[in-house]
Amino acid sequence: xxxxxxxxxxAGATRNDVARLAGVSTAVxxxxxxxxxxxxxxxxxxxxxxxxxxxxxxxxxxxxxxxVGSTKTIGLVVPDSTNPFFAEYAWQLQRAATxxxxxxxxxxxxxxxxxxxxxxxxxxxxxxxxxxxxxxxGLRQVDELTRRGRRIPVVLIDVSSPxxxxxxxxxxxxxxxxxxxxxxxxxxxxxxxxxxxxxxADPGADGRERGWTEAHARAGRRLGVVERTPFSRQxxxxxxxxxxxxxxxxxAVFVSSDAQAVGVLHAARELGLSVPGxxxxxxxxxxxxxxxxxxxxxxxRQPARAMADAAITAVLRGGATxxxxxxxxxxxxxxxxxxxxx
Amino acid sequence: xxxxxxxxxxAGATRNDVARLAGVSTAVxxxxxxxxxxxxxxxxxxxxxxxxxxxxxxxxxxxxxxxVGSTKTIGLVVPDSTNPFFAEYAWQLQRAATxxxxxxxxxxxxxxxxxxxxxxxxxxxxxxxxxxxxxxxGLRQVDELTRRGRRIPVVLIDVSSPxxxxxxxxxxxxxxxxxxxxxxxxxxxxxxxxxxxxxxADPGADGRERGWTEAHARAGRRLGVVERTPFSRQxxxxxxxxxxxxxxxxxAVFVSSDAQAVGVLHAARELGLSVPGxxxxxxxxxxxxxxxxxxxxxxxRQPARAMADAAITAVLRGGATxxxxxxxxxxxxxxxxxxxxx
DNA sequence: TTGAAAGCGGTACCAG
DNA sequence: CTGGTACCGCTTTCAA
Numbered sequence: 001x002x003x004x005x006x007x008x009x010x011a012g013a014t015r016n017d018v019a020r021l022a023g024v025s026t027a028v029x030x031x032x033x034x035x036x037x038x039x040x041x042x043x044x045x046x047x048x049x050x051x052x053x054x055x056x057x058x059x060x061x062x063x064x065x066x067x068v069g070s071t072k073t074i075g076l077v078v079p080d081s082t083n084p085f086f087a088e089y090a091w092q093l094q095r096a097a098t099x100x101x102x103x104x105x106x107x108x109x110x111x112x113x114x115x116x117x118x119x120x121x122x123x124x125x126x127x128x129x130x131x132x133x134x135x136x137x138g139l140r141q142v143d144e145l146t147r148r149g150r151r152i153p154v155v156l157i158d159v160s161s162p163x164x165x166x167x168x169x170x171x172x173x174x175x176x177x178x179x180x181x182x183x184x185x186x187x188x189x190x191x192x193x194x195x196x197x198x199x200x201a202d203p204g205a206d207g208r209e210r211g212w213t214e215a216h217a218r219a220g221r222r223l224g225v226v227e228r229t230p231f232s233r234q235x236x237x238x239x240x241x242x243x244x245x246x247x248x249x250x251x252a253v254f255v256s257s258d259a260q261a262v263g264v265l266h267a268a269r270e271l272g273l274s275v276p277g278x279x280x281x282x283x284x285x286x287x288x289x290x291x292x293x294x295x296x297x298x299x300x301r302q303p304a305r306a307m308a309d310a311a312i313t314a315v316l317r318g319g320a321t322x323x324x325x326x327x328x329x330x331x332x333x334x335x336x337x338x339x340x341x342x
Numbered sequence: 343x344x345x346x347x348x349x350x351x352x353a354g355a356t357r358n359d360v361a362r363l364a365g366v367s368t369a370v371x372x373x374x375x376x377x378x379x380x381x382x383x384x385x386x387x388x389x390x391x392x393x394x395x396x397x398x399x400x401x402x403x404x405x406x407x408x409x410v411g412s413t414k415t416i417g418l419v420v421p422d423s424t425n426p427f428f429a430e431y432a433w434q435l436q437r438a439a440t441x442x443x444x445x446x447x448x449x450x451x452x453x454x455x456x457x458x459x460x461x462x463x464x465x466x467x468x469x470x471x472x473x474x475x476x477x478x479x480g481l482r483q484v485d486e487l488t489r490r491g492r493r494i495p496v497v498l499i500d501v502s503s504p505x506x507x508x509x510x511x512x513x514x515x516x517x518x519x520x521x522x523x524x525x526x527x528x529x530x531x532x533x534x535x536x537x538x539x540x541x542x543a544d545p546g547a548d549g550r551e552r553g554w555t556e557a558h559a560r561a562g563r564r565l566g567v568v569e570r571t572p573f574s575r576q577x578x579x580x581x582x583x584x585x586x587x588x589x590x591x592x593x594a595v596f597v598s599s600d601a602q603a604v605g606v607l608h609a610a611r612e613l614g615l616s617v618p619g620x621x622x623x624x625x626x627x628x629x630x631x632x633x634x635x636x637x638x639x640x641x642x643r644q645p646a647r648a649m650a651d652a653a654i655t656a657v658l659r660g661g662a663t664x665x666x667x668x669x670x671x672x673x674x675x676x677x678x679x680x681x682x683x684x
Numbered sequence: 685t686t687g688a689a690a691g692c693g694g695t696a697c698c699a700g
Numbered sequence: 701c702t703g704g705t706a707c708c709g710c711t712t713t714c715a716a
Contacts, residue, residue, distance in 0.1 A: 063693030087429045405709030
C-alpha cells in the first residue's frame, strides 16, 4: 500500500522479519507455519499469520531441508523419458509423488551405464529422500550407495524379475509376454513368433525374452529368430527391415515395446507387407500410441498408474525390508495380431 | 578395509570429519573442494583429498545451496510432458541444463491454470534459480512472482508471439503454420484448409491460428472450418471425426500438433477415408512420431534442441533485459499432404 | 597459506 | 504458551 517496494528487501522476507513484525520469536513463527511441534495461542497465531500475509513471506525450502534432513524430493533415473512408455510412467510417478508432497527430479541416461552412474551420484548429492531406478544396468553403484554414507532408499522400477536384496516394482513381464505370444501361436495359429527386443546385455534376464521363450516351449514350437535393436521407433524400424527381408520371413513377431512396434509397422508398410495379413505383430506396453497407430497394436498392458503408486509408496516407506511388487499385465487385443476390429 | 562399517556414521561424512582427519580447518576443505576462493598449498590439498577419498565424503548440496543462495536447479512448467513434443522438448531442456551443471524440476499442469499457479509457487519455494514456463495461461502469478520476494528469472517457452515484458523463446509459429497451409493451398491446390487446434482461450493469440488465417488471406481464399479440441491423440481423433462427418467435408486440414494429427489420421482410417487422397493433412511439431505414422506427416518443424539451448542460456543469464528469441520452422514434407514418397 | 567465526533460513529442544 | 538458542553443512570474510 505504501511505497513498500523500496522497503521490501529483494531477497524476500525471512522468518526473522516475520517474527519481528509479529513481535514473537522465530520459534513461534515456525510453530504456526508447521502447525507444531508446540501449540500457539489463538491471538498470537493470528498476529503471525498477519505478518506472514503482509510480508508475503514464503518459507525457504532449502533451509528447511538442511534443518530437517529431508528435501521432499525423490530422484528418478530412466533410460529415455522420450520413450512413450517412460514418458507416461514418469508422468504417473510425478503425479503420485506430488499427491504426497514430493517433487521428482528426473535424470535421463540414454541407456549409457556411465551416465547412469553419474546420474545416481548427482541425485544423491542433491540429498534426495529416495531413488527410483529404471533400467537396471547400474546396480553396482546403487549397491555401493546403499552401503556408504546416507543410506537412501532405492527401489528398482521396471524390473522384470524380483532382484535380490532390492525392493522392486514391475510388471509380470514373463506372464505378460507369454500371454501375447500364446495369443499369436494359439488363436492365430502361427508356427512360431520372431522376437524384437533391446540390447543383449543379459539375454534371459529380460522377462520379455523369457516369456517369449516359455510360450514357445509350452506350445511345443521351435523358437523364432530374434533381432536386437534399440528401444525406439527407429530401432524397431531397422530391426523390422532386417527381419522382413529374410528368406524365411516370419509370419508373426513379438516386439518388446510399443515404440519399437511402431517402427516395425513402418518397415512393413515400406516393404508393402500387410499387417496383420502377412505379418502379425504383438507388442508390450500399451502406451497411448498403440491405440492410434495403424493397425492398432495388440499388446500387453503395463499398469503404469498402479505401478507408480506402488513405487512411490515403497520408496517412501524406506525400503527397509525388500519387497517385490509385481503387477499383472492384461492382454489388450487390437488388430495387429489378426483379430477383427474392436 | 577395517571393520569401518561400525565406525562410519550412517549420516555420511561431513566437511567437519574431513577437516579433522586431514588436520586442517573446514575452510581449507572448502577451498580444495571448490578450487577457491583461496589457494591451498600442494601438500595440504593432497592431505585433504586423501581424507575425502578415505571417508567417501560427498558435499551436501542442500547446505551449499543455503549458503550460496543457488540450488543449481531450474523449474519447468509444462502442460503435459506426455505429449510427444513436450516430452522431447523437456528432454532437450534437461540435456542443455545438465551440460551447464543444472538440474531440472518438472511440473505438469494438465492445462489447468489452478494447478499451474500452484506449480509455479511450489517451484519457487524450492528456491529454483530460474523458471521456464510453457503454456502461457499462468502469466498472472508469474508476474506477481517477479514482483514480490526473490526476483527469479522467468522465461516463457513455447510462446508463439513475443510477450511484453518477458523474455520469451519459441518458434515462429505464424510463419511455420503459414508455410504448411501455403503448401496445402498452393502446391496441392486445395480451396482452403480446415483447422484443428486447442482450447479457445484466446483465439488469435495462438500463432498457429494466425498463420493459418494469414495464409488464407494472402492466397485470397475463404477460411476453412475450425475445430477446437485438446492437444492429444484422442482430442485429434474426436475433432477429426467431427470434421470428417460434415456434409461439407474439407479436403485439407492443418492440425496444430502432431499428437492431434495422429488422432486425425486414425479418424480418417476409421471412416475409410484415404489420406492424403481424400484428406490432405499438414501438421505442427515434427515429433519423432510424425515420421513413423501412416502416412508420415508433412509438418512444420519445431527446432527443439536449438530452442532448448536458447531457453537455458536465457534463463541463466537472468532475464535482465527481456529478449525475444524466435526460431524458424522449416517445412518438412512427407506424404500426408499428397506429395510423393520421399 | 591457513584458521576462526559469522552467517544462510529454519527447526526444535530447554527453560521459563 | 513462548523465548532463547544450539544446531543442520557449507561458504567466505577477516586476521593471523
